[in-house]
Amino acid sequence: MPIVKEEAVCYVVQDDRLLVFTHLQHPMHITGVQVPAGTIKPGETPTQAAQRELFEETGLEGIVSRELGTMAYDVRPMRDEIANRHFLELRVPQQDLSRRWVAGEQDPSHGGASEPWECWWLPLVQAHVLATGLGSQLWKLSQH
Structure with missing residues (x-):
């Protein structure tokens, strides 16, 4: 029986561009294009986890503006x-959308070595390339 992990x-x-990253030490065909995400720690709300993960994985501080829903991914x-x-x-805060920067996770939840990646802004119309179901709720961004 698989374990269930809560993730944010x-x-x-910004300006129809989505913040994404690609790993620098692993081939694109293995890791794909991803958005900041990670395990919700015990006692943490999804909002707290999202804000923490965004900072840990990109160096950017953000505020949750809304919850879009929950979905299970096998x-x-x-x-x-x-x-x-x-x-x-x-x-x-407003960003230079042409900028690319190296960030990473110093303490991955899977317990492995630190992982560097490159953060950048992907045109939202190309977000279908997101790996592992991470783009499944993008359609809700246009709903208010």
């Missing part, structure tokens, strides 16, 4: 796990 997934959009066969994902929209 961050959607940060991580198998990679891990015997179901990710119960809480999707949240966050706002950050």
Whole structure:
């Protein structure tokens, strides 16, 4: 029986561009294009986790503007796990959308070595390339 992990997934959009990252030490065909996301720690709300994950994974401080919903994602066969994902929209101060920067996770939840990646702003119309179901709730961004 797979374990269930609660996760927060961050959607940060400015001028029709989505904040994403790609790993620098792993091939794109393995890790894909991702958005900031991660495990919700015990005692943490999805909102708190999203704000923490955004900062840890990108160096940007953001505020949750709304919750978009929850969806389960079966991580198998990679891990015997179901990710119960809480999707949240966050706002950050205005950014230079042409800028790319290196960030990463110093203490990954899977316990491995630190992981560097490159953060950048993907045109929202191209967000269908997001890996592992991370784009499943993007359609809700246009609903207010």
